[in-house]
Amino acid sequence: MKVVIVGGGAGGISTASNIRKIDKNIEITVLTRDNNVAYSPCAIPYVLAGKIKSFDDIIMKKPEDYKEKDIDVITEAEVTSVDSNKKAVTYVKEGKEIKLDYDKLVLATGGNPFIPPMNGSDLEGVFQIRNIKDGIKVQEWAKDSKNAIVIGAGLIGIEIAFGLKKLGLNVTITEMLPQIVPRSLDKDMADILTNYLELEGINVVLGQPITDLNGEEKVKSACFGDGTCIDADMVILATGVRPELELAKMAGCEIGRWAILVNERMETSVEDVYAVGDCVESQDLILGANTISHLGTTAVRQSKTLARTITGRKSKFNPVLNSMVSKVGKLEFGAVGLTTSFAQQNNIKPVVEKVEALTRARYYPNAKPMDIKVICDADGRIIGCQIIAEERVAERIDTMTLAITEGLTCFDLSNMEFAYAPPVSMVTDPLVIAVEEVSKKFN
Amino acid sequence: MKVVIVGGGAGGISTASNIRKIDKNIEITVLTRDNNVAYSPCAIPYVLAGKIKSFDDIIMKKPEDYKEKDIDVITEAEVTSVDSNKKAVTYVKEGKEIKLDYDKLVLATGGNPFIPPMNGSDLEGVFQIRNIKDGIKVQEWAKDSKNAIVIGAGLIGIEIAFGLKKLGLNVTITEMLPQIVPRSLDKDMADILTNYLELEGINVVLGQPITDLNGEEKVKSACFGDGTCIDADMVILATGVRPELELAKMAGCEIGRWAILVNERMETSVEDVYAVGDCVESQDLILGANTISHLGTTAVRQSKTLARTITGRKSKFNPVLNSMVSKVGKLEFGAVGLTTSFAQQNNIKPVVEKVEALTRARYYPNAKPMDIKVICDADGRIIGCQIIAEERVAERIDTMTLAITEGLTCFDLSNMEFAYAPPVSMVTDPLVIAVEEVSKKFN
Numbered sequence: 001m002k003v004v005i006v007g008g009g010a011g012g013i014s015t016a017s018n019i020r021k022i023d024k025n026i027e028i029t030v031l032t033r034d035n036n037v038a039y040s041p042c043a044i045p046y047v048l049a050g051k052i053k054s055f056d057d058i059i060m061k062k063p064e065d066y067k068e069k070d071i072d073v074i075t076e077a078e079v080t081s082v083d084s085n086k087k088a089v090t091y092v093k094e095g096k097e098i099k100l101d102y103d104k105l106v107l108a109t110g111g112n113p114f115i116p117p118m119n120g121s122d123l124e125g126v127f128q129i130r131n132i133k134d135g136i137k138v139q140e141w142a143k144d145s146k147n148a149i150v151i152g153a154g155l156i157g158i159e160i161a162f163g164l165k166k167l168g169l170n171v172t173i174t175e176m177l178p179q180i181v182p183r184s185l186d187k188d189m190a191d192i193l194t195n196y197l198e199l200e201g202i203n204v205v206l207g208q209p210i211t212d213l214n215g216e217e218k219v220k221s222a223c224f225g226d227g228t229c230i231d232a233d234m235v236i237l238a239t240g241v242r243p244e245l246e247l248a249k250m251a252g253c254e255i256g257r258w259a260i261l262v263n264e265r266m267e268t269s270v271e272d273v274y275a276v277g278d279c280v281e282s283q284d285l286i287l288g289a290n291t292i293s294h295l296g297t298t299a300v301r302q303s304k305t306l307a308r309t310i311t312g313r314k315s316k317f318n319p320v321l322n323s324m325v326s327k328v329g330k331l332e333f334g335a336v337g338l339t340t341s342f343a344q345q346n347n348i349k350p351v352v353e354k355v356e357a358l359t360r361a362r363y364y365p366n367a368k369p370m371d372i373k374v375i376c377d378a379d380g381r382i383i384g385c386q387i388i389a390e391e392r393v394a395e396r397i398d399t400m401t402l403a404i405t406e407g408l409t410c411f412d413l414s415n416m417e418f419a420y421a422p423p424v425s426m427v428t429d430p431l432v433i434a435v436e437e438v439s440k441k442f443n
Numbered sequence: 444m445k446v447v448i449v450g451g452g453a454g455g456i457s458t459a460s461n462i463r464k465i466d467k468n469i470e471i472t473v474l475t476r477d478n479n480v481a482y483s484p485c486a487i488p489y490v491l492a493g494k495i496k497s498f499d500d501i502i503m504k505k506p507e508d509y510k511e512k513d514i515d516v517i518t519e520a521e522v523t524s525v526d527s528n529k530k531a532v533t534y535v536k537e538g539k540e541i542k543l544d545y546d547k548l549v550l551a552t553g554g555n556p557f558i559p560p561m562n563g564s565d566l567e568g569v570f571q572i573r574n575i576k577d578g579i580k581v582q583e584w585a586k587d588s589k590n591a592i593v594i595g596a597g598l599i600g601i602e603i604a605f606g607l608k609k610l611g612l613n614v615t616i617t618e619m620l621p622q623i624v625p626r627s628l629d630k631d632m633a634d635i636l637t638n639y640l641e642l643e644g645i646n647v648v649l650g651q652p653i654t655d656l657n658g659e660e661k662v663k664s665a666c667f668g669d670g671t672c673i674d675a676d677m678v679i680l681a682t683g684v685r686p687e688l689e690l691a692k693m694a695g696c697e698i699g700r701w702a703i704l705v706n707e708r709m710e711t712s713v714e715d716v717y718a719v720g721d722c723v724e725s726q727d728l729i730l731g732a733n734t735i736s737h738l739g740t741t742a743v744r745q746s747k748t749l750a751r752t753i754t755g756r757k758s759k760f761n762p763v764l765n766s767m768v769s770k771v772g773k774l775e776f777g778a779v780g781l782t783t784s785f786a787q788q789n790n791i792k793p794v795v796e797k798v799e800a801l802t803r804a805r806y807y808p809n810a811k812p813m814d815i816k817v818i819c820d821a822d823g824r825i826i827g828c829q830i831i832a833e834e835r836v837a838e839r840i841d842t843m844t845l846a847i848t849e850g851l852t853c854f855d856l857s858n859m860e861f862a863y864a865p866p867v868s869m870v871t872d873p874l875v876i877a878v879e880e881v882s883k884k885f886n
Binding site: 010040042043046051052057058060295296297298300301316318320321322323324325326327332334336361362363364365392393394395396397398399401402403405406415416417418419420421422423424425427428429431 | 453483485486489494495500501503738739740741743744759761763764765766767768769770775777779804805806807808835836837838839840841842844845846848849858859860861862863864865866867868870871872874
């Protein structure tokens with residue numbers, strides 16, 4: 001059997017590796033436009049920030065390393081067409097057009113940066129960060145720059161802003177919505193992060209979109225709709241990504257509201273065509289409706305499901321909660337499930353509580369404040385959680401992910417056992433303090 | 444209503460506070476032999492190690508602070524008798540015998556240190572660590588000492604051994620069993636800790652009980668059964684505690700294999716007599732059988748249940764998993780559920796896997812090794828987990844506690860969503876790596 005995988009990101013390359021783990025004989029070819037595979041795009045901001053020494057460090061495997069696994073990785077290959085009747089793809093490499101037959105085709109085409117309506121986005125000094133090549137360009141350009149603007153205050157935006165600040169630039173981050181990280185955090189939690197970014201010397205401008213980038217050849221300034229402008233030697237567009245669907249459409253795959261539709265086995269509507277990662281829709285565990293999960297972890301988990309599907313095994317990808325975590329400077333923050341406003345938009349009446357606890361026993365040195373917000377539905381079932389602290393956030397998010405997945409209420413979790421020792425936790429865990437507080441609202 | 448609570452440890456004092464949170468009018472009296480309440484005995488080793496500056500720091504509230512809450516705390520009061528027919532207790536304070544009537548009596552009498560058969564345990568320089576007074580004595584005695592022996596390598600034993608080492612003493616820790624922390628860890632996991640203790644310069648002697656302490660007045664050496672001896676200016680007996688049951692027996696409470704029997708509402712067999720903490724038996728969640736849970740967290744959770752019972756509310760204390768965590772020097776270690784050998788002793792055929800993962804992305808600075816052991820029953824249901832690493836252990840134990848409580852299998856957990864960012868986790872979480880590995884044993 002011949003499997004052709006289009007895309008060398010987390011979804012594509014993991015599918016290749018996971019198929020190989022199960023089956024030694026399947027022919028596997030990965031086609032990617034990038035010159036690298038198996039690197040961690042999430043790590044690019046941390047290279048800029050100097051936390052990780054070089055971009056080379058975040059490449060886990062070189063394309064040629066896959067030869068050992070008998071996986072054929074073809075880099076800098078642009079797939080130009082798919083024929084799902086003849087079961088073949090055509091790609092261009094070094095100017096040559098090459099046709100490749102497949103028995104099973106995997107679309108792991110990911111997403112393309114979304115550029116909002118804006119004049120001047122094609123000026124020099126305006127960047128998107130999709131891959132290591134982009135990261136290197138930004139790092140180089142920053143050396144001769146003084147003022148940087150990051151447009152878009154999602155996860156990537158604030159991580160990049162922090163990285164550029166660490167490089168010594170004056171950094172402004174702008175967001176058209178009235179808060180940062182709007183997809184994952186409520187405004188009161190986001191404001192804790194905003195305060196921290198400002199403390200670190202980053203200028204945060206909320207509620208105003210940049211409409212114009214000005215300059216000749218090179219960008220010189222960025223302007224808001226009201227005409228006020230900020231000097232800028234460089235601009236990073238971190239305004240999100242849109243699924244890359246061209247090949248899927250060419251193959252005849254059914255497309256949903258945002259992306260390729262797949263079933264729980266990662267099969268598209270077209271026989272022998274599969275899809276994983278940023279280019280597919282997932283099901284939201286709480287709402288049941290389709291959603292889009294732009295997380296590397298989702299792509300990796302989907303690739304495991306797909307490898308089982310392709311090798312004829314029982315397989316099932318579960319609905320997602322979009323559990324996330326990040327670290328910006330000293331602050332770790334994470335979230336899972338619905339935000340308060342997203343719950344409201346979906347006709348859930350959220351019952352919400354926010355508490356401030358500590359990461360260690362009160363008397364233990366370096367106990368840090370931990371802000372926790374818990375969101376329940378009207379029956380007390382936990383549907384969301386957001387945490388910010390200098391340590392020990394990620395695993396608490398995981399505990400809450402499991403609690404939500406299991407359908408637990410705040411009352412259930414109040415009674416749960418938590419491990420305790422003074423150097424690593426409070427005798428009543430911050431999560432328990434939070435669910436006990438929200439429980440009181442149901443009395 | 445008059446509630447009398449015997450014992451000012453975690454179980455007793457928390458019961459008082461939790462009753463007061465629910466009801467403003469109940470008369471509450473706490474009787475304790477100690478001169479302090481509301482301190483954290485788990486923190487004593489960390490004061491010795493110099494991590495926490497002074498014993499004063501670990502006292503959360505002074506006895507007189509409870510006046511504000513209208514809770515009468517009587518310290519240095521030895522309760523000498525209970526009459527459950529007349530509903531009264533007698534206690535001695537400053538030589539005077541005082542009788543106190545109750546409507547409801549709470550026994551939170553805790554445990555007494557267990558001293559194994561051993562000559563010379565009454566010599567000067569031989570200590571047990573039950574409370575702050577003991578901690579201060581040990582700290583003082585250590586100033587003029589060179590060689591210390593800690594007998595018993597449970598949690599407290601190794602924490603104290605590490606503390607004394609930090610004070611500059613030569614420290615030997617001895618354990619009659621062939622491994623340290625036998626109650627919570629499998630031998631291969633315990634050996635990781637043993638290696639670390641030895642690296643820190645602590646002498647660890649396993650599989651041999653100390654039978655004799657020698658010296659005139661003051662202890663001078665400790666000897667094993669085979670006649671070999673070690674010099675010792677001080678000896679700490681960390682050989683466990685036994686529930687204090689005298690008053691419970693006097694009251695006529697039914698006693699189980701080890702401790703007072705209570706139902707899920709924390710009621711003893713005697714009307715209007717309740718018990719919490721180290722002096723009661725709990726139910727083991729996995730085995731269904733009774734067990735003993737010497738954890739402050741268990742006492743605190745029981746006190747919440749009991750406060751609801753006493754104030755006439757719906758209440759239920761759930762079976763326990765004895766989830767624990769500790770930190771010795773740089774190493775954090777935790778465990779939940781059954782060890783491999785304890786499972787075998789209970790006729791469960793464990794399926795076990797141990798993996799070594801990392802606490803952060805491989806390329807991220809300061810990624811530390813994380814050893815994880817997962818124990819399943821023959822159907823793949825998770826029944827135990829042990830973790831050792833320099834960071835981020837406690838919350839992973841909590842996730843596993845929830846997984847075990849919910850009856851999840853290793854296959855279920857393999858599919859679960861975990862939050863990821865390079866500075867705080869691996870793209871496939873160490874827990875997922877562990878449950879995937881153990882899952883393979885079922886193919």
